[in-house]
Amino acid sequence: MSSVPKPSRLSRERVLAAAIEIADRDGIDALTMRRLAEELGAGAMSVYYHVANKDDLLGGMVDLVVGEMELADGRPDWKEALKRTATSAHEVLLRHPWATALLLTGPGVSDARLRYMDAMLGCLRGAGFSPELTDLAYHALDSHIMGFTLWLVGISAGMERLGPISNVLDLFDPREFPHLAEHAQQHLRERQPGEQGAFEFGLDLVLDGLERRLSAAPGAAP
Amino acid sequence: MSSVPKPSRLSRERVLAAAIEIADRDGIDALTMRRLAEELGAGAMSVYYHVANKDDLLGGMVDLVVGEMELADGRPDWKEALKRTATSAHEVLLRHPWATALLLTGPGVSDARLRYMDAMLGCLRGAGFSPELTDLAYHALDSHIMGFTLWLVGISAGMERLGPISNVLDLFDPREFPHLAEHAQQHLRERQPGEQGAFEFGLDLVLDGLERRLSAAPGAAP
DNA sequence: ACAGTACTCGTACGTTGTACGAGTGTCAAG
DNA sequence: CTTGACACTCGTACAACGTACGAGTACTGT
Numbered sequence: 001m002s003s004v005p006k007p008s009r010l011s012r013e014r015v016l017a018a019a020i021e022i023a024d025r026d027g028i029d030a031l032t033m034r035r036l037a038e039e040l041g042a043g044a045m046s047v048y049y050h051v052a053n054k055d056d057l058l059g060g061m062v063d064l065v066v067g068e069m070e071l072a073d074g075r076p077d078w079k080e081a082l083k084r085t086a087t088s089a090h091e092v093l094l095r096h097p098w099a100t101a102l103l104l105t106g107p108g109v110s111d112a113r114l115r116y117m118d119a120m121l122g123c124l125r126g127a128g129f130s131p132e133l134t135d136l137a138y139h140a141l142d143s144h145i146m147g148f149t150l151w152l153v154g155i156s157a158g159m160e161r162l163g164p165i166s167n168v169l170d171l172f173d174p175r176e177f178p179h180l181a182e183h184a185q186q187h188l189r190e191r192q193p194g195e196q197g198a199f200e201f202g203l204d205l206v207l208d209g210l211e212r213r214l215s216a217a218p219g220a221a222p
Numbered sequence: 223m224s225s226v227p228k229p230s231r232l233s234r235e236r237v238l239a240a241a242i243e244i245a246d247r248d249g250i251d252a253l254t255m256r257r258l259a260e261e262l263g264a265g266a267m268s269v270y271y272h273v274a275n276k277d278d279l280l281g282g283m284v285d286l287v288v289g290e291m292e293l294a295d296g297r298p299d300w301k302e303a304l305k306r307t308a309t310s311a312h313e314v315l316l317r318h319p320w321a322t323a324l325l326l327t328g329p330g331v332s333d334a335r336l337r338y339m340d341a342m343l344g345c346l347r348g349a350g351f352s353p354e355l356t357d358l359a360y361h362a363l364d365s366h367i368m369g370f371t372l373w374l375v376g377i378s379a380g381m382e383r384l385g386p387i388s389n390v391l392d393l394f395d396p397r398e399f400p401h402l403a404e405h406a407q408q409h410l411r412e413r414q415p416g417e418q419g420a421f422e423f424g425l426d427l428v429l430d431g432l433e434r435r436l437s438a439a440p441g442a443a444p
Numbered sequence: 445a446c447a448g449t450a451c452t453c454g455t456a457c458g459t460t461g462t463a464c465g466a467g468t469g470t471c472a473a474g
Numbered sequence: 475c476t477t478g479a480c481a482c483t484c485g486t487a488c489a490a491c492g493t494a495c496g497a498g499t500a501c502t503g504t
Contacts, residue, residue, distance in 0.1 A: 009451080033492065043453035045493080050451095054492065101327055104372045107383065114394050114402060121401035134401075135408040139370065140424035147369020148361065150326045161329065172336050179343035179356075180336060186357040202362035202428070205435075209427035231482080255461065265484035267462080272482095276461065 010042055012050045016060045020096065023061065028098035033057075058102055063110035065099040068092045071119035078127035079207050085120060086145050086203055097153040104146055129214055137210050144202050152199075232264055234272045238282045242318065245283065250320035280324055285332035287321040290314045293341035300349035301429050307342060308367050308425055319375040326368055351436055359432050366424050374421075 018039045023031045033054065037044045051057045070088035075081045093100045103113075120141070124134040174181035240261045245253045255276065259266045273279045292310035297303045315322045325335075342363070346356040396403035 032490080034490090037453095045454080045495095046452050048493070101323065104376050105323055105379075106376075107380065109380075109393070114399050117405070118399040118402040121405050125401055125404075131404055131408050135405060136420055136423045138405065139373070139420050140366070140427055143369035143373060143424055144362070144365050145369070146373065147365035147367070150372070151361070151365060151368065154326050154328075157327075158329065158331075171331070177336055177340040179347055180340040182347075182353055183339070183343050183357060183360065186353050198358055198361050201358040202365055205362055205431035206424070206427050208434075209431050212430075213427075254459085256459090259484095267464095267485080268483045270462070 008041065010040060010046060010050055012060070014040065015047055015050045015057070016064055019057055020061050020064060023098045024096055028102075031098075055107055059106060059108060059110060062099055062102050062106055063112045065092060065096045066103070066110060066112040066116055068095075069116055071116060072123035073119070074123065074126050078123055079211065081123050082120070082141065082207060083200075083203060085116075085123075086141060087200070089116075089145050090149050090199055093149045094153065097156070100146060100150045100153060104150065127214065129210075130217070133210075133213060133217070137213075140206050140210070141203075144206055148199050148202060230263070232262060232268060232272055234282070236262065237269055237272045237279070238286055241279055242283050242286060245320045246318055250324075253320075277329055281328060281330060281332060284321055284324050284328055285334045287314060287318045288325070288332060288334040288338055290317075291338055293338060294345035295341070296345065296348050300345055301433065303345050304342070304363065304429060305422075305425060307338075307345075308363060309422070311338075311367050312371050312421055315371045316375065319378070322368060322372045322375060326372065349436065351432075352439070355432075355435060355439070359435075362428050362432070363425075366428055370421050370424060 015036070019031055019036055022036060022039060033047055034044045036057075037047050040047070047057075051060065069092050070085055072081050072085040093103075117138075121134060121138055124137050125131070129137055172180060237258070241253055241258055244258060244261060255269055256266045258279075259269050262269070269279075273282065291314050292307055294303050294307040315325075339360070343356055343360055346359050347353075351359060394402060
């Protein structure tokens with residue numbers, strides 16, 4: 001009768017979507033197989049027909065998240081192209097704060113991940129980087145994207161746990177850690193624009209450095 | 223009779239040391255409260271007298287690991303000083319592969335961590351960076367250290383899971399991901415020196431960029 | 445109508461973190 | 475020596491987790 005499967009029927013897509021919703025809303029620890037099944041209005045074990053096990057579930061979720069990222073294209077301005085993918089990846093990962101840790105510690109690499117990597121590598125090679133430099137550049141960029149994002153979601157989670165305000169100076173003695181005190185006050189001055197700026201600052205640092213390395217030793221023309 | 227507590231008595235130090243040993247040897251997943259107690263020759267619940275709960279245990283472990291890291295000092299060559307802390311942190315984290323993820327996702331900041339941060343911030347301020355630039359520089363450096371290290375331990379673990387050799391080209395179609403294939407072969411050319419070089423490459427990228435930003439806008443003399 | 449396939453789910457098991465409270469040893473004061 | 479307080483150990487028990495197993499149900503093509 002129904003050409004579209006009734007909402008009571010499950011599917012891998014519905015399972016993954018519900019799992020992502022739970023993780024986004026209540027955190028990755030709240031994502032239980034039973035809780036996921038409940039959200040889907042199904043029995044606990046029904047999920048296992050569409051997903052091999054929890055690792056497979058997590059892998060599928062990460063896959064979808066990575067799929068949201070904008071791929072590096074072959075526009076003439078390679079720095080701009082890389083900046084766009086990097087910023088896109090950063091923003092996507094901030095939308096799904098649980099994903100970054102999974103991406104870095106997860107078991108396997110998904111197809112979407114391979115596509116993302118390949119696009120970035122292609123962008124670098126197209127810009128004239130040698131295979132060796134491309135390799136190094138890729139890891140420098142990826143480290144910054146992942147490292148910065150993971151740090152940001154980490155302290156965001158920490159902030160929430162500590163309550164709304166909780167004077168920062170209660171956490172440590174400004175006498176013992178004078179530079180840290182200054183650093184904390186620095187962070188309280190600006191809000192979101194400051195954090196975003198920090199990501200782009202480090203990104204520009206890496207990109208500018210890469211540009212200099214490129215002009216110092218341009219790749220051999222094939 | 224015994225001035226030194228008998229080895230059958232536990233202590234927070236003995237508990238944390240045993241926990242780190244288990245995590246280093248068998249991975250963080252093998253670290254169970256029961257397994258830890260067994261290693262200590264004690265009953266499962268005895269551990270809880272010296273440690274509030276598992277989070278406290280993990281926090282204490284991370285604290286010890288961070289304590290191993292070489293602090294940034296005030297030597298005249300600030301780039302060299304930062305390179306030393308960064309490399310030290312990288313090496314320490316490679317000795318304890320489980321620690322990086324905990325450091326970035328863990329609940330609270332420990333005293334050792336605060337000391338480490340303060341030393342690095344102090345080094346930057348001493349080099350003449352303004353508070354704003356110091357803030358940005360610190361996060362750029364930290365992101366690279368953590369991001370690169372976490373990526374490295376991640377793929378190391380992944381490699382072990384995949385078995386000894388397992389031709390890389392079996393993982394994806396070189397036709398579909400040509401740049402990725404080149405990247406993989408690039409990685410197989412050199413061994414350990416290549417990976418270490420990649421960390422220092424990204425580090426130099428950041429440090430060189432910071433030096434340029436510094437000379438472009440030197441900090442105000444206090 | 446029937447066989448087969450696709451899918452659902454109730455029950456049950458092993459493992460985990462840890463709350464609870466009863467035990468043991470040591471030591472200072474009476 | 476007795477007594478009580480304290481520091482510390484640990485056996486039992488429970489709730490929550492991932493998931494193996496197999497019986498149940500619904501849909502499909504013949």
